[in-house]
Amino acid sequence: MKQDNDLRNNLKSIRTRLGMSQQDLANLAGVTRQTISGVESGQYAPSVAITLRLAKALGCQVEDLFWLERDLPEIEAVLAKPVPAGQQTRVSLARVGGQWVAYPLIGKDAFRQDMIPADGETRIDKDKVRVRLLDDNLDTLHNTVVIAGCAPVISLWARATERWHPQLRVQFNFANSMSALQSLCRGEAHIAGTHLYDSKTGEYNTPFVRDVLAGREAVLITLGVWEEGLLVKSGNPMGIKTVSDLVERGATIVNREIGAGSRLLLEQTLQNEQIPFHAVQGFDHIVTSHQDVAQAVALGVVDAGISTASVATAFGLGFIPLHQSRYDLVILKEYLEEAPVQQLLSTLGHPMVHSQLEILGGYDISKIGEVVATV
Incomplete structure (x- = not known):
């Protein structure tokens, strides 16, 4: 031998x-x-x-x-995130803008609830990334649409779409609103989900899209309007009704990272109430998803946090509405004609998708699928 x-x-x-x-x-x-x-x-x-x-x-x-x-092919890809030097890394793959993008399955990115199956494994060769595929079925990879965003309803939409179009795969990469736009700009996603409110102009999302995409043409399509506000313990034992009550009652909160729409809402609300950020206990206690906010409140780690009515319902929490935010899907015009993207967008009008979103509560989908702006 x-x-x-x-x-x-x-x-x-x-x-x-x-x-x-x-x-x-x-x-x-x-x-x-x-x-x-x-x-x-x-x-x-x-x-x-x-x-x-x-x-x-x-x-x-x-x-x-x-x-x-060597029975399995290798392709050259760009990494959406850095990986540890000299370490082989599980990745999922998608074709975005004429190039292969590899999304490292590390840490939280390796899970939704179950661990995510990998499409391949990276091998760093000097400045290039080679990915050894674990399957020779490239059709699945070519029929993958990548969405970056933070709305939990995106995964509901994705799964309903995959039932309607079994040959289509939707990859949902978690990212806050600003990070999602930046991922779109870097060519790492086909679609970015965002819910950012510009208090100066009264516009949703469009000013931020113009700023981040810097001249690249895109369309904004509404997924829905959701209620954002304070998540509190069931029954609201502290009697919190406004952000001012957070300070007056000595409540502790958990906050989102910079770039998240929820954090922006909290900051704008505090500024309108002329409350210094540091006056709120836990303002610098950061978590990175709507689910993390809800879990911190549900477990009694904190008294409150900013999220949505649908997330509050899912965790059995109390909810104090503060604002209605429009959640838009931002898509570069160059991707609109791609068949997988068209298939995904076509399902925004499907009753199966509507029923999944409607039963969540706190979500107005009366204008779902409407083009609300072009930039």
Whole structure:
């Protein structure tokens, strides 16, 4: 036997799952324990005879045990986020603006509730990123639409759409409103979701889109209007009705990161009430999603936080409305003619999507799908 750098195996995984030691398998296959160790470590490539014996001993097919790495294609991609140097990283992939984009599945990005399956694994080659695909079905990757945003309803829309168009895959990358726009500008997403209110002009989203995209043409399509406000414990035991009450009652809050629409709303409301930011206990206590805000209140870690009525309902919390925000989908015009994007947008008028959003509560979808601005 000799080493084969392209040969891969999961001999150890199958052996241990069956509760066998290396010696147990060696006895069944009629080889030495050193042979089993060498094959599992990739130090040796087994002969045809030994390969067949191992498969028989483990009760599986040869293809279940061994494969050639070069059997699966590699593509060149750009990374949406940095990855640790010298470390192979699980990624999901999508074709955006004529290039492959790899989204590292690290930390929270590796999960929604269940762990997200990977499309490939990165390999850093000097300044380039190579991704070894785990499947040779490129159709799925080509039919992937990437949305960056923070609204939990996006995932409902995505799943309903995938039921209607089984060949379509929607990848929802969590990002606050400003980060979503920046991701769109960098070519890492087809669509950005945003709910930013400009108190100076009274406009939703459009001023921020103009500023971030800096001359690139885009359209804004409404997903819905949601109620934003203070999440409090069920029954509102502190009797909080306004942001002023947060200070008067000594309530602690949790806040969102810079760039989040919820944080912007809190800051604007405090400024209107002439309340210094530092007067609110917990103003610098940062979490990074609507769900994190709700969980902090539900667990009693804090007394309040800014989020939406639908999130409050989902967590069984009290809700004090402060503002209605329009949540828009921002799409570069160059992506509008792409078939996967068209399929996704076409479902905004589908009753299945409407029913999923309507039952959430606190969400007005009467103008869903309307083009509200072009920039």
